[in-house]
Amino acid sequence: MSDAAFRAVIKGTGSALPKQRVSNSELAQRVDTSDAWITERTGIKYRHIAGPDETTATLAAKAAEQALDAAGMQASDIDLIIVATATPDQTFPASATIVQNILGANGGVAFDVAAVCSGFLYAFSVAESMIRAGSAKNALVIGSETFSRILDWEDRTTCVLFGDGAGAVVLSGETGERGVLATKLHADGQHNQLLYVDGGPSTTGTVGKLRMKGQEVFRHAVTNLADVMAEVLTAADLPASDIDWVVPHQANARIINATVRKLGLSPDKVVLTVDQHANTSAASVPLALDVAVRDGRIKKGDLVVLEAMGGGFTWGASIVRF
Known part of the structure; x- marks a missing residue:
């Protein structure tokens, strides 16, 4: 551009x-x-x-x-x-x-x-x-x-x-040159029962509790996240080697590490806060981003990939020139 x-x-x-x-x-x-x-x-x-x-x-x-x-x-x-x-x-x-x-x-x-x-x-x-x-x-x-x-x-x-x-x-x-370069989002509703809350206003009239089949979610997450990160890099016409930082959804360190390996990226380029905050769902990506900006890792001009996957399933990635 x-x-x-x-x-x-x-x-x-x-x-x-x-x-x-x-x-x-x-x-x-x-x-x-x-x-x-x-x-x-x-x-x-x-x-x-x-x-x-x-x-x-x-x-x-x-x-x-x-x-x-x-x-x-x-x-x-x-x-x-x-x-x-x-x-x-x-x-x-x-x-x-x-x-x-x-x-x-x-x-x-x-x-x-x-x-x-x-x-x-x-x-x-x-x-x-x-x-x-x-x-x-x-x-x-x-x-x-x-x-x-x-x-x-x-x-x-x-x-x-x-x-x-x-x-x-x-x-x-x-x-x-700064700003959002490309974003890719997906959803697949057939996997509802792998990660969901067993309540809601229109069904039970209650809030409900979270239910998850962890191994199945893990398997889908690694594949979907690696695929969507590759997809967003293609959309931005950039090689993975240009990425300065990946700010992933902080669900599980094993998912994050497996995803990064599939793309051939160095773990040193990944922002990890899951050890300190656990999985904060929709908050995890911006929370991790803020940590890395405030401690000086992510600087103006850096190429940053944001990625996440959650119940639905929903997943996506965005590439940003910070």
Whole structure:
């Protein structure tokens, strides 16, 4: 593309974590598990659990405030807010409208996107498309979850995997080389019963609990994520060797490592936060991105691939010149 190309550029990042941090050893006091069992299978060491005063929307707002500060912008500059979440504060209205009101950014567009762990990439793609179309100038794209609210704490195979948190980015339209270069998204609804919540307003009238067949999800994840990363690189006409950083969905260290190996990438180029945060679903990609930006690993001009897969199945990848 030419220097005059109009793209959605990441202007700032932010994140928020609940105050309570729970180690594997602490979790083993309430669940039949152990630090060794969890670490060996997932790479997870810690997760954050939301307290009674912490919700998806309040965490999202804190992450958004950080992202706005990093971008040097005010809430009044934002005309689009999209929150990716599978754990909204209420069935309706959208958590994005609650965030909008907390920030004082009322009057613009605000809505939620539900694509579970791929939710941030779906929301990111929608915001990027609206910016390129001229429907928005400055967007807040937030992934925020309180998965602890939908976990079955009697099921040690799932409850040890997840944590709560939020991550956010500010996207703005600019001309130049920076910005989103390509995005590819997919879904395959035939795999519903491999990763789902067994409740909902229209079926049981309850929130329900998370259910997962881990081995099947693992197998699909490695194949789908490697394929979509290759697909997005082709769309951007770039070789894998040009990638500076991969920011993957932080579901499981084994999935991440297997995916990277399939693409022939160095593990040194991968941002890993799953050990500290566990799987925060839609929050995991922007949360990991913010960590790597703030510690100086990801710098302006770097070529960054974001990727995720979640229930549905949904999956996708985006390549960004940071």
